[in-house]
Amino acid sequence: MQSSEYVTLKNNPAKWSKRMSPDVIGTTYIRNVYEMIFPTVLTHEVATSPTAPALQVGRMNIPTNLDNDWNDWYNQVYVPDYETVKGVIRGRLYQAVEGSPKYMTFYELESAMLSQTEEWQKQQAAHPANEKMREAMQHEFNSPGIWVKAFEIE
Numbered sequence: 001m002q003s004s005e006y007v008t009l010k011n012n013p014a015k016w017s018k019r020m021s022p023d024v025i026g027t028t029y030i031r032n033v034y035e036m037i038f039p040t041v042l043t044h045e046v047a048t049s050p051t052a053p054a055l056q057v058g059r060m061n062i063p064t065n066l067d068n069d070w071n072d073w074y075n076q077v078y079v080p081d082y083e084t085v086k087g088v089i090r091g092r093l094y095q096a097v098e099g100s101p102k103y104m105t106f107y108e109l110e111s112a113m114l115s116q117t118e119e120w121q122k123q124q125a126a127h128p129a130n131e132k133m134r135e136a137m138q139h140e141f142n143s144p145g146i147w148v149k150a151f152e153i154e
Contacts, residue, residue, distance in 0.1 A: 002098070030059070032099030036092055038075040051149050052089050052108035056115055058144035060137045061101040073133045074105075081123045082107065087114045101140055112148045 013021060036042060062070045071093075079091040089108035096102050107115075114120055124130060 030099070032104075033097045034094035034104050035097050037071070037095045038079060038093040046090065050152065052110070053149050054109040054112040054114065055147040055149075056105075056107040056109060056144050057147060058103075058105040058137075059101050059140040060103050060105070060143065062103065062136055062138065066133070066136050070133055070136060073127075073129050077127050077129065078123075078133070081126050082120070085114070085117075085119050085123060087111055087117075088120075101138070105144070109146075112146050115144075115146065 082088055082091055087110035092106040094104040
């Protein structure tokens, strides 16, 4: 989003963009760049898997003094615990390269209602560190949010 091509297009929008861009019609949009930090490798299987029926996306900051401990906990405890819940396909953690907040979490789910189940809710207190680390999460407005797949491109 800093390339000369992008900046040129952004500064010289086409007629269509002047009428339809997020700057014109959007009420809430995010234009950030994130890098996946957990897992550390994106396997071919995951990269080529179909889009999940539902996604839960969280966007948050963490107090600087907890950053390393929070990352260790999130990657080694929190995501793996949620991945044991039936219907959770996988979880990921991303760190902002450009924009804010610093972190974005991404859970692929079999159902948009999965995060409302008892099994999902139990994971919030499944580990002794969960309460402290969950309280440290400074979520953005409307975060986390659930996104439902509307169609599949074949």
